[in-house]
Every structure is written in structure tokens, then in C-alpha cells.
Amino acid sequence: MKNTPLPLLIFSFALFMVSCSGEHTHADGSSHSHDQEHSHTHADGNTHSHGESSHTSAATKRQPANGFVAAIEKRHQKAAFLGYDAIGFDIELFFGGSKRLDAKMTLSTDSRYARIDREDGNTIIVKDDKVYASPGLKDDKSVRFAAYTWSYFFMLPYKLSDDGTQWEDYSSTAESESGVDAMKLSFESGTGDAPDDWYIVFADEKLHRITHAAYIVTAGASQAEAEEDPHAIAYDDYSVVQGVPIAHSWTFWGWREGKGLTDQLGNATLSSVNLMEDATGTFDVPEDYLEVPSR
Numbered sequence: 001m002k003n004t005p006l007p008l009l010i011f012s013f014a015l016f017m018v019s020c021s022g023e024h025t026h027a028d029g030s031s032h033s034h035d036q037e038h039s040h041t042h043a044d045g046n047t048h049s050h051g052e053s054s055h056t057s058a059a060t061k062r063q064p065a066n067g068f069v070a071a072i073e074k075r076h077q078k079a080a081f082l083g084y085d086a087i088g089f090d091i092e093l094f095f096g097g098s099k100r101l102d103a104k105m106t107l108s109t110d111s112r113y114a115r116i117d118r119e120d121g122n123t124i125i126v127k128d129d130k131v132y133a134s135p136g137l138k139d140d141k142s143v144r145f146a147a148y149t150w151s152y153f154f155m156l157p158y159k160l161s162d163d164g165t166q167w168e169d170y171s172s173t174a175e176s177e178s179g180v181d182a183m184k185l186s187f188e189s190g191t192g193d194a195p196d197d198w199y200i201v202f203a204d205e206k207l208h209r210i211t212h213a214a215y216i217v218t219a220g221a222s223q224a225e226a227e228e229d230p231h232a233i234a235y236d237d238y239s240v241v242q243g244v245p246i247a248h249s250w251t252f253w254g255w256r257e258g259k260g261l262t263d264q265l266g267n268a269t270l271s272s273v274n275l276m277e278d279a280t281g282t283f284d285v286p287e288d289y290l291e292v293p294s295r
């Protein structure tokens with residue numbers, strides 16, 4: 001994910017989950033300047049004009065990667081989603097029986113910007129590949145993980161045609177994955193920090209709505225080693241918000257080839273979801289915030 005592609009995000013996620021933990025990284029931000037052009041693998045954005053009835057962006061113009069992706073993007077109302085400036089929601093996430101996140105998240109629909117207002121009063125702001133944190137987080141080593149991970153999982157339906165993605169057919173024999181279509185997503189060499197990562201995206205064969213996605217994390221391990229411990233995120237409790245279907249429940253699972261979802265690892269609940277027509281100023285960085293360096 002570097003420019004923050006999917007692979008880095010997934011990297012941060014695993015790290016965060018393994019010790020309370022695992023890690024994975026993704027999202028985007030930068031002073032919300034609407035006439036600026038940016039090239040960012042995991043940012044669907046370019047010119048974001050509020051004077052038009054629908055915003056113009058690179059993501060809007062990007063063609064679906066294939067028919068499988070096209071059906072998902074249509075079902076998830078990607079075009080309508082990108083017509084808004086940002087989306088906000090409250091998220092409460094538990095892992096291992098403990099609360100890991102309680103925050104208000106605001107994400108630009110082009111995924112370049114993110115703001116996480118935590119219940120403890122601290123805030124994280126993402127601007128493209130830069131991360132900023134309020135002074136109270138200066139010693140928190142999980143800031144970059146938190147900055148990108150959850151926003152990526154939320155934005156998954158809108159990122160399947162990003163630059164550097166490559167798709168191949170996938171057939172599942174797992175009982176828990178019957179009634180779904182699936183394709184395997186991998187990345188071109190040089191895409192992000194972990195191009196050997198992969199995802200298997202599952203969508204309801206009739207509704208074309210994402211049900212879950214399996215993935216591996218190759219950070220610090222070979223692809224073969226990473227494939228010994230794949231995980232998955234499942235999306236449930238979809239409801240339509242301002243014309244866009246949004247999953248209000250996430251569940252994290254272990255995943256195995258031929259078996260599908262195994263042990264539950266965690267869960268998250270989203271509430272107060274709201275699409276915003278104008279998020280000007282939302283992602284501005286206060287002077288006393290600290291820039292968080294990459295690893």
C-alpha cells in the first residue's frame with residue numbers, strides 16, 4: 001500500500017492481530033484541496049469539485065478490472081458512493097474479547113484522506129502517504145496500523161480496480177463458501193510493500209455483494225509461510241445509507257483452503273453512518289500534531 005496499496009495494509013493488520021494484534025496498512029489523506037491531482041495506488045482521487053452535481057475523480061473514470069469486479073462495483077453503488085465527498089461512521093471493534101477500537105471515523109470517498117477521532121480524545125489524520133497524530137499518541141507504536149487498517153477494510157468494495165491489481169479464477173469447495181462467486185486478487189511486482197500478498201474475494205453469486213475476503217500477510221515471511229495462516233474478514237448486516245449498501249457488522253476469522261472460515265478472531269460494529277457532500281476542513285492537521293514516520 002504505499003501510495004499505500006492493499007498489501008501494506010494487510011501487513012499492518014496481521015501484525016496487530018497477532019499480539020493483541022497484527023498489522024495492516026491503508027487509507028489516504030492530504031489537506032483536502034479540491035483542485036490538486038495525486039497519483040496514489042490506493043487512492044481513488046484526482047479533481048474533487050464541489051461545484052458539480054457529481055465529483056470527478058480518477059476512480060470514477062477507472063474501468064472495472066473484470067466482470068466479477070464490475071458486478072460487485074455495481075451492486076455496491078461505487079459510482080454513487082464516489083459522488084459524495086466523504087463518509088463518516090462510529091466503529092467499536094473487539095478482538096480476543098477486549099475492545100481494541102472505539103472511534104468516529106471519517107474517510108474521503110476517494111480514500112486519500114482519513115480522520116480517526118478516538119473515544120480517549122486522541123485523533124489520527126491521514127493525508128495520502130503521511131500520517132499525523134495528536135500529541136497524546138507520540139509514544140503509541142500502533143498509530144500507523146490504526147491509521148490505515150480499518151479504513152481499508154471499509155473501502156474494499158471500491159478498491160478492486162486499483163492500479164497494480166491482477167485477478168485470476170478461483171474455485172472453492174468449502175461448505176461455508178457455497179453460493180458465492182470468488183476470484184483471487186494478487187499484485188504486480190513492485191506494487192506496494194508486499195506484492196506477494198493475495199486476497200480471495202467472495203461475493204454472493206446472485207446479489208454480487210461481498211460476503212467475505214480471505215488474505216495472507218507476507219511481511220517478515222515467505223509467501224509459503226504466510227499461506228500457513230490465512231485470515232478472513234466477513235461483511236454482514238448490510239443496510240442502504242443514502243443509496244449505498246453498507247455492511248454494519250464485520251467479523252474476523254481464521255480461514256483455510258477447502259474449509260473456509262474457521263475460528264472467530266474478532267468483530268466490529270459500525271453505526272451512525274453518514275455520507276457527506278462536503279468535508280472541507282475535516283482533514284486539516286492542527287499545528288501541534290506530530291508526523292508519524294513509516295517503519
